[in-house]
Amino acid sequence: MxxxxxxxxxxxxxxxxxxxxEKFVIKPEVPSKPKIAILGSWYNILGFLLLxxxxxxxxxxxxxxVDKTCIQIANKIANAFYVNTGQxxxxxxSANDVPYxxxxxxxxxxxxxxxxxxxxKRIPEGKFVCFQACDLMPEKAENYDNWFITNPIxxxxxxxxxxxxxxxxxxxxxxxxxxxxxxxxxMIIGKK
Numbered sequence: 696m697x698x699x700x701x702x703x704x705x706x707x708x709x710x711x712x713x714x715x716x717e718k719f720v721i722k723p724e725v726p727s728k729p730k731i732a733i734l735g736s737w738y739n740i741l742g743f744l745l746l747x748x749x750x751x752x753x754x755x756x757x758x759x760x761v762d763k764t765c766i767q768i769a770n771k772i773a774n775a776f777y778v779n780t781g782q783x784x785x786x787x788x789s790a791n792d793v794p795y796x797x798x799x800x801x802x803x804x805x806x807x808x809x810x811x812x813x814x815x816k817r818i819p820e821g822k823f824v825c826f827q828a829c830d831l832m833p834e835k836a837e838n839y840d841n842w843f844i845t846n847p848i849x850x851x852x853x854x855x856x857x858x859x860x861x862x863x864x865x866x867x868x869x870x871x872x873x874x875x876x877x878x879x880x881x882m883i884i885g886k887k
Contacts, residue, residue: 728754734790735805739769758785790814831878860885
């Protein structure tokens with residue numbers, strides 16, 4: 696198990712997303728109790744946090760990752776919510792193969808780790824989305840474990856240009872400074 700999934704930057708970014716999504720899911724234009732897909736979910740800590748904070752707000756949260764080992768660990772973390780059978784699940788599949796029409800909200804916090812944008816092109820128009828990415832460049836990221844930057848994002852405008860939305864409900868950034876390691880994390884929430 697890779698404990699960097701529980702690092703300050705990872706958890707802080709996920710809590711920031713939770714805070715904003717909680718404001719977002721109460722909007723009248725968002726389906727009541729949405730079914731959520733989390734792409735590149737790793738151990739699906741985000742799904743776990745969303746449910747710990749407010750499990751009544753979500754119909755179902757599905758973590759999706761291509762790494763079978765990550766899914767096995769995510770399933771162990773999800774065991775805490777088996778009381779609500781099926782509310783938190785994890786699927787071993789590529790973001791390019793997700794049946795997006797089944798979901799009300801698609802979250803991708805791993806944009807810089809997915810080489811292409813086919814997954815984005817497959818999301819139907821009008822779907823609600825939330826994206827996060829950091830501006831750590833590949834040459835800097837190679838000095839740190841598990842960054843795997845293949846689709847670098849320069850800034851918030853770059854994120855919005857690469858993944859254009861018809862409506863943006865929220866946009867923001869957070870800075871992280873760990874001495875030698877410094878980066879910004881960007882987030883947009885809206886409708887494709």
